[in-house]
Amino acid sequence: MQGDLESLKKDFKKFLGNKGRKITKRRLEIIDMIAKYGERFEIEDLVQWINSQNKNVASRSTIYKTVQLLREFGAIREVMKLNDRTIYELALEKQHHESKCMEGELENLKRDFERFLKNKGGKITKGRFEIIDMIANYRAHFEIEDLVRWISSQNKNVASRSTIYRTVRLLQEFGAIREVIKLNNRTIYEFVVGKQHHEHLICVECGKIIEFNKEEIEQLQEKVCEEYDFTPINHRLEIFGICSDCREKRRENRVG
Known part of the structure; x- marks a missing residue:
């Protein structure tokens, strides 16, 4: 676990560098806290738990943003949606694999x-x-x-x-x-080498691209092809919209 965690931090630092960001001491501490949490989580539960352990680690927004970046990096994945709850987990072994x-x-x-x-x-x-x-x-x-x-x-x-x-x-x-x-x-x-097939969410304002993979979508596509007696060769799905960061900026501009 410790070796995987250190590898994660090293690779995450490179990932942020490629995006023009820096990994701060707080983000490293958040990663340690997520690993220490040791179970699946909702983000808000994670925020409350981190604050209960150390109120000086980071703000709520920083924790949310770090989780979002770790998801984009592939170290955190969505496990399920259940009754309006979204459950995540730290996927260290998957990342190492x-x-x-x-x-x-x-x-x-x-x-x-x-x-x-x-x-x-x-x-x-x-x-x-x-x-x-x-x-x-x-x-x-x-x-x-x-x-x-x-x-x-x-x-x-x-x-x-x-x-x-x-x-x-x-x-x-x-x-x-x-x-x-x-x-x-x-x-x-x-x-695309070493990547599983995935789809994209694309923000039309800032250009952010979020990768995602949903088995339900793959199954639906297979069902549609069977229904129309169609042999698929390849497919791509891009969903265009506005990301959470840009929506927040819009709200701030309206308030300002």
């Missing part, structure tokens, strides 16, 4: 991508392998230019801007990167 699976799938990707390039008359270089590793470590949806800046900030000697762009295009053609959405003249991509 997915990390290990990712390592294996990444090696398979490199091998298959090398074969793909050879068939196109190209070669896989050390620089391209490093770019693949960096994209996998980015752990977030991205615009290519943002990815270029981040890779350069991590290691200026990895590759040129044009090489990164070209590698992303080749990985997209290969199927390891896919375009998620075009929104407000922005094109957002994601690295």
